[in-house]
Amino acid sequence: MTEYFQITNQPLDSAPLVALVQAPDMGAVVTFAGIVRDNFGGRATAYLEYEAYESMALVVLEQLAGEARVTCGTGAIAIHHRVGRLAIGQIAVLIVVAAAHRHAAFEATEWLMDRIKEVAPIWKKEIWADGASEWVGNEVERKAELGDQMPTRADEHE
Amino acid sequence: MKITIRYFAGHRDITGRSEEQLELVPGATVGSLWELLVGRYPRLVGYSGRILYAVNQEFGMLTTELHDGDEVAFVPPVSGGRN
Numbered sequence: 001m002t003e004y005f006q007i008t009n010q011p012l013d014s015a016p017l018v019a020l021v022q023a024p025d026m027g028a029v030v031t032f033a034g035i036v037r038d039n040f041g042g043r044a045t046a047y048l049e050y051e052a053y054e055s056m057a058l059v060v061l062e063q064l065a066g067e068a069r070v071t072c073g074t075g076a077i078a079i080h081h082r083v084g085r086l087a088i089g090q091i092a093v094l095i096v097v098a099a100a101h102r103h104a105a106f107e108a109t110e111w112l113m114d115r116i117k118e119v120a121p122i123w124k125k126e127i128w129a130d131g132a133s134e135w136v137g138n139e140v141e142r143k144a145e146l147g148d149q150m151p152t153r154a155d156e157h158e
Numbered sequence: 159m160k161i162t163i164r165y166f167a168g169h170r171d172i173t174g175r176s177e178e179q180l181e182l183v184p185g186a187t188v189g190s191l192w193e194l195l196v197g198r199y200p201r202l203v204g205y206s207g208r209i210l211y212a213v214n215q216e217f218g219m220l221t222t223e224l225h226d227g228d229e230v231a232f233v234p235p236v237s238g239g240r241n
Contacts, residue, residue: 053166053231056215119210119217121233123167135168135234 004076005061007054007122009084012091021076021098028102030109034093036086040136044129050083050092053121057081060120064112072108074099079112081122092124159184159226161191168234172201182224188213189220191230202232209234 002016014031022029036048065077075098082092095112099105116122127133164177173195182191188211196202210233211218224230 051167053164053212053215053233056212056231059215121166121210121212121231123234125167135171 002078003080004078005058005065006080007052007057007083008080009082012080012082012094014091014094014096017078017080017094017096020078021096023075023098025100026075026098027100028105029096029098030102030105032093032095032109032113033091034113036088036090036092038088040126045088046127046129046131047088048086048092049125049127050081050086051123051125052081052083054083057121061116064115064120067115068097068108068112072099072104072111074104074108077108077112079116081116081120083122159186159224161186161224161227162229163191163195164229164231166231166234169202169205169232173199186224187220188218188222188224188230191224192220192232195232205232205234 002020004020012033014033018029018031036045038045061079061081065079068074068077077098078094078096080094082090086092093113093116095109095116097105097108097112099108124136125133126136159182160179161182162177162179165173165175170176180191180194182194192202192206192211196206211220211222212231212233213222213224214229215231
């Protein structure tokens with residue numbers, strides 16, 4: 001049975017989540033997938049490792065989804081986050097939001113991804129192509145340290 | 159009273175363990191526990207003011223009072239930002 005909220009070391013698949021949140025009165029379903037990228041600020045990434053304080057992360061994901069449902073007026077929401085070693089191109093997080101109309105679904109999805117990065121007890125370790133590694137802190141701080149002009153698109157997380 | 163502390167990510171690297179149990183005096187708070195741990199693991203000091211606190215898997219504050227059997231986690235900055 002598909003759960004609404006899950007932390008798993010297994011590959012993520014959006015199809016069961018879309019089926020889970022769909023309902024006859026929901027005219028929109030937005031699916032966001034956060035994908036492991038091959039670089040950060042131009043430095044080549046070999047792979048990523050994700051770790052979670054699993055029991056708390058599940059509670060936090062459920063609380064955030066509850067808040068999004070109320071403030072954005074959406075229907076059902078499902079969030080699955082992967083942990084363990086992830087290769088470039090693999091899905092690290094899935095957020096699937098149903099709503100009567102698309103605006104609420106898009107708004108809730110973006111808000112949820114921001115909040116997950118801010119408060120969910122889930123961490124990412126970047127293993128660089130040169131063999132070095134580091135736990136990733138706040139990306140805003142890191143980008144400031146890098147001094148790079150980072151892309152401003154909000155759709156290329158993780 | 160006995161408290162369990164969970165360490166994750168960079169904190170686990172610094173302490174070299176994923177959890178430990180400590181005996182604390184009654185009245186201890188999240189803040190006093192953090193001070194004690196910074197004394198024990200000085201490299202944690204860089205995280206002061208930059209972490210979230212969890213007591214029994216709910217967010218707490220430095221002033222949150224601890225009780226026997228509590229599970230405390232100091233949540234280092236989580237992955238990612240707005241971009």
